[in-house]
Amino acid sequence: xxxxxxxxxxxxLIGWILTVGGxxxxxxxxxxMVEKVALxxxxxxxxxxxxxxxxxxxxVMTTAQAEVFGFPNPxxxxxxxxxxxxxxxxxxxxxxxxxxxxxxxxxxxLFGVVFVHWLFVQSLYRIGALCPYCMVVWIVMIxxxxxxxxxxxxxxHLPAPRRITRALLMVHSTVPLVWLLILxxxxxxxxxxxxxxxx
Numbered sequence: 001x002x003x004x005x006x007x008x009x010x011x012x013l014i015g016w017i018l019t020v021g022g023x024x025x026x027x028x029x030x031x032x033m034v035e036k037v038a039l040x041x042x043x044x045x046x047x048x049x050x051x052x053x054x055x056x057x058x059x060v061m062t063t064a065q066a067e068v069f070g071f072p073n074p075x076x077x078x079x080x081x082x083x084x085x086x087x088x089x090x091x092x093x094x095x096x097x098x099x100x101x102x103x104x105x106x107x108x109x110l111f112g113v114v115f116v117h118w119l120f121v122q123s124l125y126r127i128g129a130l131c132p133y134c135m136v137v138w139i140v141m142i143x144x145x146x147x148x149x150x151x152x153x154x155x156x157h158l159p160a161p162r163r164i165t166r167a168l169l170m171v172h173s174t175v176p177l178v179w180l181l182i183l184x185x186x187x188x189x190x191x192x193x194x195x196x197x198x199x
Contacts, residue, residue, distance in 0.1 A: 007154055008169040014151045015091035017143065022085025025140040028133045029077025035133075036061055036072045049132045054191050059129035065122045073119070077137060080108060084144060102157045106148060113145040120183065124190045139180060146176040 035047040039061055049057035060066055066073055087105060090097065116138045123130055150172055153160040168175060188195065 008166075009147065009151045009154055009172065011091050011094075014147060015088045017147045018084050018088030019092060020088070021140045021144045022081045022083070022088055025077055025137055025144075026081035026085060028136040028140070029074040029081060032057070032061075032074035032131075032133045032137075033072060033078055036066075036074060051132070054128075054130055054194050055132055056129045057131040057133060060123060060127055060131040060134065063122075063127055065119065065127065076112075076115075080112065081140075083108070099157050102148075102152050102155070106152050106158065109141070109145045109148050112141045116141045124186065130187065138183070142179055143176050146179065147172070150175070 035049065035057060038045045039047060039058065045058075047057040047061065049055070050059070053059075069076075084105070087097070087101075116134075119134065120138060123134070149158065150165070150169055152158040153165045154169060
């Protein structure tokens with residue numbers, strides 16, 4: 001294999017990203033589910049992630065957006081993130097997964113990243129509060145989606161112009177970093193008045 005053909009995103013790298021991302025996402029989703037159950041049992045319960053008027057899980061959990069499909073949103077993460085982590089472990093163990101598996105994982109990641117951005121907009125501009133554990137899930141989803149998409153494009157699972165793919169691979173860490181910085185800036189602007197009161 002020539003240096004040009006050598007994958008930039010090695011199996012080891014994508015395996016670790018999926019494993020760690022899946023485990024962190026699953027843990028955040030599980031904690032959110034536990035907090036949601038506690039809140040259902042006792043409406044006066046204050047979740048551990050309710051820190052101040054802006055960083056407040058309780059304010060988010062009691063909204064309609066927290067149960068978009070008729071059940072608590074964290075259940076999606078509790079079911080999906082272990083699949084991501086298991087895929088990562090399989091890759092690290094040397095498994096060669098079929099193209100359909102990578103495409104199915106890509107479809108799930110696409111749904112996840114679109115969904116968390118919808119929740120991001122709802123949190124900022126409708127609810128007016130942020131859930132710290134949800135924010136962990138947002139970060140994890142962006143990292144998983146970014147690297148999974150680049151991996152699938154590089155390996156030919158997704159149709160993509162090779163020149164553009166190679167260019168993005170050369171700066172692969174920049175893609176999610178810039179993405180997250182944009183979201184951070186939007187949060188900073190949206191709650192600027194509150195941040196000023198802390199100074």
